Amino acid sequence: MNATAPASHIGTIDPVTNLLLAVDGVTVDFDGFKALNGFSLTLDRGTLRVLIGPNGAGKSTLCDTIIGRVRATSGRVIFKGQDITHLPEHEIVRRGICRKFQTPGVLSGLSVVDNLMIAARRDRRWWCSFRQGVDAEEKARVADILETIGLADRAHIPAGQLAHGEKQWLEIGMVVATRADLLLLDEPTAGMGPAETSQTAALIRRLVGQHTVLVIDHDMSFLEQLDARVTVMHQGQFLKEGSVAAIREDADVAAVYLGRTKEEKHG
């Protein structure tokens, strides 16, 4: 593992057992284009990490690789001490990782509450779908999440009728409802106004601790509100890591965001 492993936020807990996710030297090769190039990253339980980088840096590909949507050409993804690199997607999710996609991935034909109920199911094997009745704990959890994401009064309208920001929240709610240990949130504030963005930041900060959260976003004010460690990616590789303030001042980071001329020959 390389230098990306941060000091534990919580302090005294043993860093080995506290390790939740380790991305170990992952390369993803799209017909010669290396979207990820020997990238490594570790996340401890209960922490929040923000991933930034210019377009094409490989942020979404990293999420894709963790969740199994894209397969690593080389390298490994270790989750809770087990190699999940080659597991089927649904198996990875059942182990405790869930992802919010860039474009809201709600099931538009189903009602808001049904979207959450599907996500909240503990037993997701197919034959369990024939069981009658609804688990009381799941029901309570969904009602709770509905309150949290502010959609309780619209629980029974089709998810497709929600406004864009509400869809984003519903999807965050679905990701949370799965009880995943690791939440991957890809641009959770896309299409939101400043007020909604702050609310989202507050929501995410409340999730940290019980969940480990990896957020991808561009919006600097959002990042400041999250106040988490930031990992900067560039051309599929690790560039920098540090606090929001430190990253803001960093000359290398500024260079990849502003002056990209000298790298263009690699593209």
Place this chain on the structure above:
Amino acid sequence: MDMSIHRDTPTPLTGAPLSGPMAGPRFSRPVALSLALVAVAALAPWLVSAYELNLLARFLAMGLLAMGLVLVWGQGGVLSLGQGVFFGLGGYAIAMHMKLAALGEGELPDFMVWSGLDALPWWWVPFKSPLVAILGVMLVPGVLAALFSWAVFRRRVGGVYFALITQALALAFATLLVSQQPSTGGFNGLTDFQTLMGVDLGSTAAAHGLYWLTLALVAGAFLGLRLLMNSRYGMLLRAIRDGENRIRFLGYDPTPFKVVAFTIGAVLAGLAGALFTLHAGVVSPALVGVVPSIEMVIWVAVGGRNSLAGAIAGTLAVNLAKDGVSSAFPDLWLYALGLVFVLVVTLLPGGFAGLVGDVADTSWAKRLKSIIVGRSK
């Protein structure tokens, strides 16, 4: 007649929250109406002629297959252009038994004798038993459908690809039946049945009994499928139809959900084929190939791909029209059928059930607008 599953009345969050689509069977108005229809249909033997009763029985049997397609295509989004194969397997299973049951010791079915066969092919032998034949009606199509769809869906081949592969299946099956004349009866298929389990099929009592059996199976399948579509399984199946990957990334494996739907569809098609064979007295490759298979889809498209009652109504309507038009003007029928394909699919994707349902709860203007814009599920 609105059987659409998308319009469950919203239940308030207080009281019995989250129970909407998962609630057990409710004797709602559509169900009560359907039961009344079944009661009227049960009187048919005294209301219509023997010929008409036979037609009705055949079309009701086909309605079983059509309801299966509602699950597979309407709810699961899986278009099968090979339902004729499963229909045929059910039909041949029962026909083989009746052929064998009519024989004395050591005899062979007539067409085998004419083709110079001197022993019964091994795969015919188990069908001497009526139990094997009746189980085979459901198990043979069921097992084939499960294996076939699992092999394709597990590799995430679906949509248009799956439809094309099912069409190839229909072609292969029909070709095989025709070419293996000595053991399948070839182009003529199997016919000339006298008795089933000692019952003389030519008698009026048998005709009435078979009709009621068909009606009972249709009613049972209707209720069973309705239950299934309102269950959590049904909800997940629709969710997979609308966003397979979203469901996958919520930790569900979509493959078995689709395999189950396809298998149930095949079992119902097998039953339909067996009943049809009993009513029609013949089963032949002409009923199972590429063209009949895709016609089965149009029954459901006309009635409404998401409506069980619509599927039955569509089956009855298309087949009655075919019976009426094609005998009088055979050329005209194919033009009409072609036009129905084009018009229903482009202008009325919800079928007539969709039209009826929408008229029931929206204004005409809205409906007209959506027809003109042509945008609907």
Place this chain on the structure above:
Amino acid sequence: MGEWPLIAGQIFNGFSVASLYVLAALGLALSFGLMRVINMAHGEMLMLGGYLAYLTLQVVPGPLGILAAMPVAFLGAAAVGAVLEATLIKRLSARPLDTLLATWGVSLILQQAARNLFGAIGVDVRAPQWLNHAYTVPSGFLEGLTIPATRLFILAVAFAVMGALSLLLARTRIGLLVRAVNQDRGMAAATGINVRAVDLSVFCLGTGIAGLAGVVLALLGPVTPNVGQSYVVPAFLVVVLGGLGSLKGTAIASLIVGLFSALVQILVDVSLTQVLLLLFVIGFIQFRPQGVVAVRSRALDA
């Protein structure tokens, strides 16, 4: 005649069947790559090409009639394709499965129209003198192998069409537009490309090629109202095997299907070919579900 001429003959047959499949499947594959829809009336474009060849030969009976028939069939089928695309497929492009059903309706209508116009039995297109002979290997280990000139002609047509099409796609401005839309529809539209016009042109090109295939088919047997049906199902399987919208994939998949069908017939009854071909396709997708030529891109469907 030993085994070798038989096997060599079947391999040659496989190639000539493959060239028919490639001509029948190219149009399907091109439009499928672009619009994700399959035209079930594609087989009737072959039929149309066959009947147009028959009609052309009535007007131009000489030895060059068949050459005159080719542009006629191409243009005729392309014109019918244009009508079909503009009236029906355009409207349904967001619903690929419904497009299958609606175009099947069109196929029924076209077949019935052919039956009413030309009769159910079919019409014969006689190969001209210069195609009406066969080459026989006189000696050596392939002694007795006979290759009919029509089959060679079919191969030549398939190669010519493939060559012209790859040049068109690789070298011309139209080809560039097609590739752009193929890669990213939304992006292409955003840069001002008339995506609809590209769809329409590619669809017409595809149905035109099917018309050409119809002329070639007419040399092999009578043109009947459902002549297209017997070639279109294997062509569908070629699309399944070929991979999305790839010329190379379509060509390789046609060869696989053609050679498989021809070689299997050495060992088993002809009637089992369909069954074995289907099993082969299902087996194949166990290993390469994305088709012969996989387009590995970041743009996975959500």
